[in-house]
Amino acid sequence: MTVATSTGTPYGQRLGETVRARGALCVGIDPHPALLDRWDLPRDVSGLERCARGLVEALGETVAVFKPQSAFFEAYGSAGIAVLERVLADCRAYGALSLLDVKRGDIGSTMDAYAAAYLADGSPLAADAITLSPYLGFGSLRGAIDLAVSNGRGVYVLALTSNPEGPQFQYAVTAEGRTVAQTIIDEASALNAASGLPIGPVGLVVGATIGRNSFDFSRLGGSILAPGLGAQGAGPEDLADVFADATTLVLPSASREIISAGPDPEALRQVAAGWLARIGPILSVG
Numbered sequence: 001m002t003v004a005t006s007t008g009t010p011y012g013q014r015l016g017e018t019v020r021a022r023g024a025l026c027v028g029i030d031p032h033p034a035l036l037d038r039w040d041l042p043r044d045v046s047g048l049e050r051c052a053r054g055l056v057e058a059l060g061e062t063v064a065v066f067k068p069q070s071a072f073f074e075a076y077g078s079a080g081i082a083v084l085e086r087v088l089a090d091c092r093a094y095g096a097l098s099l100l101d102v103k104r105g106d107i108g109s110t111m112d113a114y115a116a117a118y119l120a121d122g123s124p125l126a127a128d129a130i131t132l133s134p135y136l137g138f139g140s141l142r143g144a145i146d147l148a149v150s151n152g153r154g155v156y157v158l159a160l161t162s163n164p165e166g167p168q169f170q171y172a173v174t175a176e177g178r179t180v181a182q183t184i185i186d187e188a189s190a191l192n193a194a195s196g197l198p199i200g201p202v203g204l205v206v207g208a209t210i211g212r213n214s215f216d217f218s219r220l221g222g223s224i225l226a227p228g229l230g231a232q233g234a235g236p237e238d239l240a241d242v243f244a245d246a247t248t249l250v251l252p253s254a255s256r257e258i259i260s261a262g263p264d265p266e267a268l269r270q271v272a273a274g275w276l277a278r279i280g281p282i283l284s285v286g
């Protein structure tokens with residue numbers, strides 16, 4: 001088993017370099033059972049492994065970031081988690097970054113244990129970055145953020161999610177008079193400013209589907225993961241709308257849209273290259 005070790009280089013720097021070399025696209029590894037059918041693979045752990053690792057094999061040299069969705073691996077129990085470990089190792093071997101989508105969020109002491117699982121050097125499930133949920137309060141994530149920073153890793157905190165239910169809480173106004181989402185944006189901005197880095201370690205998740213908006217990302221100083229391309233209906237023109245005022249690195253992400261082009265590696269490369277060609281002119285690398 002290959003275990004992750006930190007490079008000592010800050011996550012934002014590694015992300016910036018990789019995106020400059022390969023373009024701003026994150027490919028989500030979401031091996032839905034229906035996609036295994038489409039790839040003519042069995043709906044079992046061998047199918048999971050061939051789909052997930054086949055995707056990285058086809059795109060590992062050209063795509064900047066892979067985002068394995070932990071749920072699809074957890075569904076197969078310990079054997080699925082073992083596949084996830086191998087997928088994370090594959091990403092490293094190809095020089096792509098891994099962003100593990102686990103959306104964790106818990107009381108501080110438990111967060112520290114999640115952080116040890118996903119952000120500590122030597123952990124088999126360590127990724128270059130993970131997704132976090134701030135529902136227990138932004139401060140509850142502090143242990144994970146601190147560990148990420150000390151290991152040259154990053155986090156992406158859910159701010160404005162791509163699903164239609166998101167606004168129920170995210171647009172709510174807090175006692176301070178700001179929306180929940182703006183509070184998250186501002187908390188991340190403060191931590192990134194304190195890091196003194198051009199691309200700080202605290203990213204945000206902002207759905208490519210949320211439309212034109214008046215949230216203020218101008219002081220973020222970190223990267224933005226933008227899921228929702230393709231299967232959830234967002235296209236390049238939506239990125240232009242949502243991020244009209246963003247001055248930071250935006251990383252659009254698609255899962256089903258890309259995977260469904262497989263299993264032919266050339267077809268996978270073409271669909272990824274097609275998205276890159278369409279979104280490249282819209283987004284600045286930051």
Ligand SMILES: O=C(O)c1cc(=O)[nH]c(=O)n1[C@@H]1O[C@H](COP(=O)(O)O)[C@@H](O)[C@H]1O
Nearest residue numbers: 028069131161162207227231232254255256
């Ligand atoms: O954190 C995420 O990645 C995420 C946040 C969000 O707001 N919306 C969202 O779709 N995602 C994830 O991004 C992936 C989207 O998959 P596709 O709709 O197939 O591209 C899924 O793994 C989602 O869990």
